[in-house]
Amino acid sequence: MSIIEIKNLTKKFGDKLAVDDISFEVKEGEIFGFLGPNGAGKTTTISILCTLLQPTNGIAKIAGYDVTKERDDVRNSIGIVFQDPSLDGDLTGEENLRFHGMAYKIPKQIREDRIKYLLDMVDLFDKKDERTKNYSGGMKRRLEIARGLLHHPKVLFLDEPTIGLDPQTRNRIWEHIIELQEKNGITIFLTTHYMEEAENCNRIAIIDHGKIIALDTPENLKKNLKGDLITLKTSDNQKANELIKTCFSINPYIKDDSIFIYAENGENFIPKLFRALRTFEITSVSVRKPTLNDVFIKLTGRAIREETMDGVGRMRERTRGR
Template structure:
């Protein structure tokens, strides 16, 4: 399938100090969901802003729908829809009026405005609230309205920057139900960023970004398989003895954590019966754990994605904002 987004050697420096994006290259195939994963301050939003033509790159090239983001910004803008991290709705207009504004400013033909606006509102489940002022909407409804707005001009690519940030679990799943339908029902490519690893499971392909560089990419399955498969956790009557027996019989190197033995099992379905056979009645309990994308991130960076990095990320964000104010 042809690539609808193609990025090569993209770099963005702010002033002398900060390199927000550092030589990033990737391709996104048409009608797929592409996830850009990383902690705060990893360079996700900077990359999106370059692809949306709001920022120009220091070096490198980005093509969206065949148009160069730097030299053909208007063509790029008419090919894309965007849902930003922060709300960009006019709170003093109704939901309907916000979408009509969007239809006009994107040059939708007048006869098509009403049907498209209504269709988008129905698709996102907001039709019965269309005449309410946006300031009366909850966070989840606002986000859904922004996705609805992004669909009105039928973009080839829809960008979603942290679409579920700050939403409660119910609003999140509501939003995801709609997003996963976009490639099939609307023929759109979805480019999304998130730092919720669980959410990235719906993506066809993922790129993990950290410190402005892509450190891994592939389908969620491929990335998890690169972890060496499942992990078997065991409680036994004598962990030390059981460990030695397993090492001798199966050639694995079990480690112990919080009273449990565990080891990576690339073929867990075959290995579980073998474990039981070797240890016979020493086994008190046994469980299997599938690796998650969080484990992938942990393995690649030695850090968890959410915790300690938030601080550093926010500092970079502040510096970038200060830089923009000065220029």
């Protein structure tokens, strides 16, 4: 069963197409990864699904409710952890949760029980009476996850849930995410910049220039790259690249100072490759299984990690997402 249904969704800002006629479905209970370079339309799509933005065209439904026509039903069905913190720093952790519980009209006794349970789950019970402005980045994020779960949503949206956090905290947050899916069957829709994290998803959609360019399980996406990834450095990459193309009728690509070649049975392919390239000086070679990052580069022409360095791009997407 599909918990999120998106059909021909389009969003224009002036003349600019931020989301270009996308359609896909998210199944109930899965962890769904939504990846893409900055400005690809991730935050815009999430904002539409969360009822913060009106689509220009198309339909989006969550748990059967239309995001433009049945907003309150949608809002009651979803929990959201935004990319930027959205806690009230002057209120304590417990008060932030209580505000949320009251806004979602959870009966008092149930609300207080759940607050206790969730604070305990994210290991913040001891800190519940401290104002959240004194919390660390990881504590804030954990509290926001607890808050997003308080009204028992069917879908939890996580926009870059681990960005800017240290590896230990990231692991802990992922433990929570996986536990939520396994124990409560909650559907998780997340965006991330970390490819290792994307591997944890059941399915992944890659969006670029407002269009979905791939949607499958991480395994299948990697299988589509056929075999192994050989990375080669030579004295003249351009000429070597041309030669490989004609000799093996395959399509390698150059990125930075290396040639990337996908081939089945890479170990057996390398000797053939060396024979063909005997007039070139080969300075380095490696062979490995492709990662999701390779999938991403192949499809978008960019490495996803480069984006994290690009603060300006991030700012731009944030502004657009508003």
